[in-house]
Amino acid sequence: xxxxxxxxxxxxxxxxxxxxxxxxxxxxxxxxxxxxxxxxxxxxxxxxxxxxxxxxxxxxxxxxxxxxxxxxxxxxxxxxxxxxxxxxxxxxxxxxxxxxxxxxxxxxxxxxxxxxxxxxxxxxxxxxxxxxxxxxxxxxxxxxxxxxxxxxxxxxxxxxxxxxxxxxxxxxxxxxxxxxxxxxxxxxxxxxxxxxxxxxxxxxxxxxxxxxxxxxxxxxxxxxxxxxxxxxxxxxxxxxxxxxxxxxxxxxxxxxxxxxxxxxxxxxxxxxxxxxxxxxxxxxxxxxxxxxxxxxxxxxxxxxxxxxxxxxxxxxxxxxxxxxxxxxxxxxxxxxxxxxxxxxxxxxxxxxxxxxxxxxxxxxxxxxxxxxxxxxxxxxxxxxxxxxxxxxxxxxxxxxxxxxxxxxxxxxxxxxxxxxxxxxxxxxxxxxxxxxxxxxxxxxxxxxxxxxxxxxxxxxxxxxxxxxxxxxxxxxxxxxxx
Amino acid sequence: xxxxxxxxxxxxxxxxxxxxxxxxxxxxxxxxxxxxxxxxxxxxxxxxxxxxxxxxxxxxxxxxxxxxxxxxxxxxxxxxxxxxxxxxxxxxxxxxxxxxxxxxxxxxxxxxxxxxxxxxxxxxxxxxxxxxxxxxxxxxxxxxxxxxxxxxxxxxxxxxxxxxxxxxxxxxxxxxxxxxxxxxxxxxxxxxxxxxxxxxxxxxxxxxxxxxxxxxxxxxxxxxxxxxxxxxxxxxxxxxxxxxxxxxx
Numbered sequence: 001x002x003x004x005x006x007x008x009x010x011x012x013x014x015x016x017x018x019x020x021x022x023x024x025x026x027x028x029x030x031x032x033x034x035x036x037x038x039x040x041x042x043x044x045x046x047x048x049x050x051x052x053x054x055x056x057x058x059x060x061x062x063x064x065x066x067x068x069x070x071x072x073x074x075x076x077x078x079x080x081x082x083x084x085x086x087x088x089x090x091x092x093x094x095x096x097x098x099x100x101x102x103x104x105x106x107x108x109x110x111x112x113x114x115x116x117x118x119x120x121x122x123x124x125x126x127x128x129x130x131x132x133x134x135x136x137x138x139x140x141x142x143x144x145x146x147x148x149x150x151x152x153x154x155x156x157x158x159x160x161x162x163x164x165x166x167x168x169x170x171x172x173x174x175x176x177x178x179x180x181x182x183x184x185x186x187x188x189x190x191x192x193x194x195x196x197x198x199x200x201x202x203x204x205x206x207x208x209x210x211x212x213x214x215x216x217x218x219x220x221x222x223x224x225x226x227x228x229x230x231x232x233x234x235x236x237x238x239x240x241x242x243x244x245x246x247x248x249x250x251x252x253x254x255x256x257x258x259x260x261x262x263x264x265x266x267x268x269x270x271x272x273x274x275x276x277x278x279x280x281x282x283x284x285x286x287x288x289x290x291x292x293x294x295x296x297x298x299x300x301x302x303x304x305x306x307x308x309x310x311x312x313x314x315x316x317x318x319x320x321x322x323x324x325x326x327x328x329x330x331x332x333x334x335x336x337x338x339x340x341x342x343x344x345x346x347x348x349x350x351x352x353x354x355x356x357x358x359x360x361x362x363x364x365x366x367x368x369x370x371x372x373x374x375x376x377x378x379x380x381x382x383x384x385x386x387x388x389x390x391x392x393x394x395x396x397x398x399x400x401x402x403x404x405x406x407x408x409x410x411x412x413x414x415x416x417x418x419x420x421x422x423x424x425x426x427x428x429x430x431x432x433x434x435x436x437x438x439x440x441x442x443x444x445x446x447x448x449x450x451x452x453x454x455x456x457x458x459x460x461x462x463x464x465x466x467x468x469x470x471x472x473x474x475x476x477x478x479x480x481x482x
Numbered sequence: 483x484x485x486x487x488x489x490x491x492x493x494x495x496x497x498x499x500x501x502x503x504x505x506x507x508x509x510x511x512x513x514x515x516x517x518x519x520x521x522x523x524x525x526x527x528x529x530x531x532x533x534x535x536x537x538x539x540x541x542x543x544x545x546x547x548x549x550x551x552x553x554x555x556x557x558x559x560x561x562x563x564x565x566x567x568x569x570x571x572x573x574x575x576x577x578x579x580x581x582x583x584x585x586x587x588x589x590x591x592x593x594x595x596x597x598x599x600x601x602x603x604x605x606x607x608x609x610x611x612x613x614x615x616x617x618x619x620x621x622x623x624x625x626x627x628x629x630x631x632x633x634x635x636x637x638x639x640x641x642x643x644x645x646x647x648x649x650x651x652x653x654x655x656x657x658x659x660x661x662x663x664x665x666x667x668x669x670x671x672x673x674x675x676x677x678x679x680x681x682x683x684x685x686x687x688x689x690x691x692x693x694x695x696x697x698x699x700x701x702x703x704x705x706x707x708x709x710x711x712x713x714x715x716x717x718x719x720x721x722x723x724x725x726x727x728x729x730x731x
Contacts, residue, residue: 004621429534434570436554437530437563438584438640439591448583452574452623 033086037061040188043088047157050164060177060187067181073343074372074404077286077312080251087189087222145205151235152197153208156224159195166197170228174257174294174320182253182314183290186222190255193224198233198264207462209238223254229264229299236267238465251286252310258293258301262323265300266293269461270317271469273476274309281339281368284311291315297323297352304460306469307334307344308476316374318347321355321383328357331457333469335450335476336369336401345375345406350386350416359390362454365401366477372404379416386416394424395453397446397477425453447474483508483679484529484648489540491528498524500704501540506648509676513690513715514683516701517723522683523567525701526652529681530564531557544648559591561647565637565654572624577636578606580624581643588644609642613669630657638669645673650681655689667692687719700726 040061044054069079146153152163159167177187198204229235239256252274260266268291277284287310293301303317319328330346348357357377365371371394379386394403405422427449435445450473451458458466484506491499498521506512516522528535529542531554542549549557572580586596597605610620613635625633634654641649651670655663670693674680682693690698690712698714699706702723707730708714718726 004618008621428570430570431572433530433532433554434566434572435584437558437566438580438644439555439558439588440584441553441555441587444583444587448575448580449572452572455574 034083035061035085035087035189039087043189043191046088047160049160052164052168053160056172056177057188060184061189063178064181064184064188067184069181073314074370074374074406075312075314075341075343077341080286082185085251088191149202149205150199151202151204152195154195156190156193156195156226159226163195163197166228167195167226170257170259171226172257174259174292175255175290180290182288183255186224186253186255186290190222190224193226193254195225196227196235196237198229198235200230201232202230203233204235207236207238207465221252223252225254225256226259227257227266227268228259229261229266231261232263233261234265236269236462238269238271238462240271240273250284251288253288254290256289256291256317258291260293260295260299260301260326262297262299264296265302267302267304268293268317269465270303270305270307271461271465271472272305272307272309272313273472275311276309276338276340277311279338281311284340285309286312287315288312289315291317292320292347293318293328294320295323295326295328295352295355298325299323300327300329302329302331302460303346304331304457305333305344306457306461306472307332307342308472310342311340313340313342313344315342315344316346318349319357320349320351321357321386322351323355324352325354326352327355330357330359330361330375331460332360333362333364333454333457333473334371334373335364335473336366336371337476338367338369340367340369342370343372343374345373347376348378348388350377350379350383350388353382353384354386355383356387357389359388359392360456361390361392362457363392363394363403364397364450364453364473364477365394365403366397368400370402370404372406374406374408376408376410377418377420378409379411379413379418381412383413384415386413388416388418390418390420392420392422393453394422395450396424396426443474443478446477450474450477483545484681485543485546486529487540487543489525489528489542490538491524491535492538493524493535497538498535498704499528502701502705503540504699504706506679506681508679510697511674511680511682511693511695513695513698513712514681514701514706515685515698515715515718518685520701521704522701523652526564526650526681526683529557529648529650530554530562555587556591558644558646559588563641563644563646563649565634565641565649565651567653567656569625569628569633569637571626573626575624576621577624577639578620581606581640584640585643605643609639612642612672613639614665615639631659631662634658634666635662635669638666642669642673646678648679648681649673650683652683653685654682655684655686663689664692687715690715702726702730 037058040057041054044057172187175183177184196208227237258266258268274285274287295301301319305317307313317330321328328348334342334344336342345361346359359375361373363371363373373392375390377388377390390407392405396403403424407420409418411418427446431449432442432445435448436442451470454473458470461469486502486504489499489502514522524535528537531552537550544560582602589597615635634657654666658666667689670680682689682695695712698710698712700708708726
């Protein structure tokens with residue numbers, strides 16, 4: 001910070017803890033368990049898809065059948081039984097409850113600590129409540145504004161119907177169906193997701209958030225997202241929410257593809273808070289995600305993620321810097337507590353000249369968790385003057401957790417400059433005592449220290465999201481130091 | 483205000499305080515002097531409630547209430563402040579954010595609402611002027627890359643913001659050049675009132691030229707072996723601690 005003006009000082013003092021947004025997981029009507037060609041065809045049919053889409057899914061399914069589940073990640077879990085999963089979910093009404101007394105008390109407690117109002121608690125827990133949902137009107141205004149700019153933002157299932165030419169042109173071009181085991185599976189059976197197209201030269205006037213979309217078409221366990229930013233356009237996209245997402249589905253395998261054409265910029269921010277399992281490490285979501293973006297000339301893609309949930313996470317948002325002067329960024333905070341395991345990082349593939357990438361990864365491990373950073377920086381033979389800067393910091397709490405860093409660097413061009421820095425630190429007794437002495441209890445002190453540690457990444461998130469993420473970090477680490 | 487009686491304390495079975503008694507009344511300044519290893523910092527940490535020390539006998543009262551069982555943050559809420567000899571770094575947490583958190587957590591413990599931003603801004607402006615701290619300093623990560631002088635000045639800034647009942651300054655003069663020493667001492671003097679008290683822990687007479695004590699105590703081998711007025715500090719400076727040790731024999 002070069003200056004610290006009176007206004008900035010005032011701003012910092014004013015920053016309040018945030019009142020939370022909401023996010024509903026919509027319970028689903030499901031197909032019978034098991035996966036075969038008939039199921040793939042049935043999914044496609046159920047969604048009324050054109051033949052090319054059905055063929056695309058079937059092709060993916062055939063590839064998937066021949067693939068093996070990868071084992072290289074630094075995580076241990078019981079592999080999902082793929083024939084024991086139901087592959088189609090359609091949104092269905094949850095059973096209505098009559099009062100909050102019928103809701104799981106632990107869930108209510110979490111709501112309370114997130115500062116969610118009583119009315120919203122009812123909404124989240126699906127208790128009958130007579131208030132007009134504000135988000136409906138917000139979403140309407142929102143759609144109108146986007147429509148005027150020619151921006152398309154809708155569930156991908158609708159986009160397949162309404163804009164088949166766009167979807168067909170770009171789907172699978174960044175993450176091919178053959179890319180990996182889980183991407184192939186997703187391609188065969190994805191239930192829904194988002195599609196976004198920003199026309200040439202258009203600067204999307206607001207943050208596009210799944211928050212506005214979630215009640216229109218439920219997302220299932222295999223989510224598919226495709227964002228296309230045409231030449232010279234800009235979009236900031238937010239995914240996920242901080243409210244705890246309870247889900248019956250154990251396996252989540254999403255695919256996200258971003259395409260930034262010449263001079264375009266995409267900012268993609270994620271806050272992920274899937275159910276991490278209980279304190280003994282039972283239950284919890286497996287989150288195996290493939291996220292990748294393609295940059296054409298002078299384009300830029302930034303991935304920012306705050307990962308606090310899931311029992312097992314396996315996720316590497318990546319950038320293919322194909323165009324000259326293109327820029328890729330990855331900012332990540334991954335928190336693991338109790339028995340969570342995360343193997344996450346990024347891939348920066350430099351193909352064009354003067355390409356630049358920045359990686360800032362912050363891993364926070366507590367309890368008996370394991371937190372790994374895995375990153376690949378690859379500089380191609382033609383990538384003259386490519387630059388990369390990577391920084392991986394780990395913060396440990398207690399003596400039972402682990403932090404691991406696996407950097408892979410492959411350079412095929414002599415003009416490249418690649419820098420990698422890594423640090424590991426521990427929250428010390430002295431730091432805690434210092435805070436305690438100033439009247440800050442240990443729980444709050446940890447939150448303060450963790451937020452300080454994560455600041456570089458939190459600063460990259462859009463404002464409201466950053467405040468939510470900050471609060472989420474606090475809650476995720478509650479009780480982690482005895 | 484503070485009453486310590488026959489305090490015995492040890493760390494990892496090593497006995498450090500061996501029957502220390504001290505009484506500090508509101509409006510007083512006490513200096514505690516003594517050679518290295520006498521137990522000065524231990525005393526400061528024990529009053530603040532650091533958990534690694536074990537109090538084996540004796541008790542500590544603040545305003546007539548035994549605080550022996552209170553957690554460090556509860557003691558802080560009750561008005562005890564320790565200016566650390568070696569303040570720790572907290573990367574990414576600004577001086578402003580830290581003090582704001584400290585103040586609001588203390589208010590919360592007393593059942594008060596957060597301090598309005600406007601009031602806090604006013605107070606920050608006032609106290610940072612008092613300690614000649616510029617605004618940019620307030621945006622820096624707490625103690626990260628601070629010089630010795632900046633660290634100590636920041637400690638006293640926090641003291642000014644928190645307005646404690648009892649402030650313990652643990653070797654606040656170490657690492658200070660003469661200008662910084664004057665600023666810090668001046669700050670402490672301006673914060674003094676008939677309702678609060680200060681305990682100054684130091685090796686040297688130097689700081690006491692600026693913060694004039696009402697009482698000077700010499701701590702040796704875990705006990706207060708001699709007490710007097712400000713002139714005792716001068717005598718110590720002239721004769722050295724060996725004089726005390728010989729006197730004890």
